[in-house]
Amino acid sequence: MPTRSSRNDADTTSLSPNIPDFICVYKDSSTIDFIDLKRYLENQIGGAVRIELRRSFISHHLGSDKDIDSIAEKLVNTKVFDVSDPEKIYDPFPVEIDHEKDLIFNPKKKVFGMLYNGFRLQKLLRELLPTAESSFKYLHVAFTSRPIATWDFGDGRYHARTSVYGFPSIISSSGIVEAPAKPREYYIIRKALVASGLARELVEEELKSKLKGRFIDYNDERMTDIVKGYILQAFFYHTTYEPFCDDTNCRLFNAHWQEDMIRAQLKGNDLCERHEGILEKITLKQK
Numbered sequence: 001m002p003t004r005s006s007r008n009d010a011d012t013t014s015l016s017p018n019i020p021d022f023i024c025v026y027k028d029s030s031t032i033d034f035i036d037l038k039r040y041l042e043n044q045i046g047g048a049v050r051i052e053l054r055r056s057f058i059s060h061h062l063g064s065d066k067d068i069d070s071i072a073e074k075l076v077n078t079k080v081f082d083v084s085d086p087e088k089i090y091d092p093f094p095v096e097i098d099h100e101k102d103l104i105f106n107p108k109k110k111v112f113g114m115l116y117n118g119f120r121l122q123k124l125l126r127e128l129l130p131t132a133e134s135s136f137k138y139l140h141v142a143f144t145s146r147p148i149a150t151w152d153f154g155d156g157r158y159h160a161r162t163s164v165y166g167f168p169s170i171i172s173s174s175g176i177v178e179a180p181a182k183p184r185e186y187y188i189i190r191k192a193l194v195a196s197g198l199a200r201e202l203v204e205e206e207l208k209s210k211l212k213g214r215f216i217d218y219n220d221e222r223m224t225d226i227v228k229g230y231i232l233q234a235f236f237y238h239t240t241y242e243p244f245c246d247d248t249n250c251r252l253f254n255a256h257w258q259e260d261m262i263r264a265q266l267k268g269n270d271l272c273e274r275h276e277g278i279l280e281k282i283t284l285k286q287k
């Protein structure tokens with residue numbers, strides 16, 4: 001199955017027979033209300049598709065036959081080591097392996113530092129799936145607090161991502177905060193405040209107060225409603241290979257700006273007419 005990150009937007013919609021029997025949603029440590037998310041999916045997709053909430057992807061698939069040290073080492077190797085070279089990896093330091101093990105066993109712990117290469121992380125997760133669940137009958141959506149990025153061969157650099165679609169699909173809750181650009185004023189005001197000598201924490205507080213509501217922050221109460229659209233994108237990718245829409249008010253809009261993301265996810269009518277129609281056909285096919 002090919003993969004797509006949240007930046008591509010070619011329109012090649014065609015219905016494939018990839019209608020899943022199961023949607024497995026793997027939780028992360030963010031404040032997303034996964035029960036509400038499940039209810040939303042049941043309303044939108046429902047029918048014969050069974051939606052299952054699971055704990056974090058790695059914890060769920062970490063059977064007694066799997067070597068935790070080896071998984072932790074591979075996780076370190078999914079990190080971006082050199083922002084100018086997507087192939088570069090090195091032998092991880094023991095402290096990095098321990099940190100990844102710690103994150104697996106204590107998912108509430110904060111993820112520090114570097115970006116993870118979204119496609120390398122996706123490959124690692126795919127390798128953990130049992131054979132019985134490695135088919136198009138399963139749509140696996142792994143939420144992660146790890147910030148992800150993918151290499152763009154077009155401009156030769158990494159881009160932070162909200163999501164990477166494929167098998168499994170990955171949605172990064174920190175990516176929702178960090179990947180889409182904040183309003184232009186944010187960067188202008190921040191520059192002025194930093195130049196004025198204001199302490200870093202106060203700079204962030206001042207920016208949040210001045211631009212209230214115009215970008216999503218960590219622990220933002222709007223996060224659950226925002227990610228509803230991203231999980232729909234994962235579903236459309238799985239069923240049609242086309243996760244994105246050009247309509248700025250459709251939840252499938254591939255937003256590169258926070259304000260565009262907020263409008264598409266919170267101010268529109270879920271899906272545009274065209275995608276409502278496609279979803280209806282898909283859900284009818286299930287019955």
Ligand SMILES: [Zn+2]
Nearest residue numbers: 245250272275
């Ligand atoms: Zn649409």
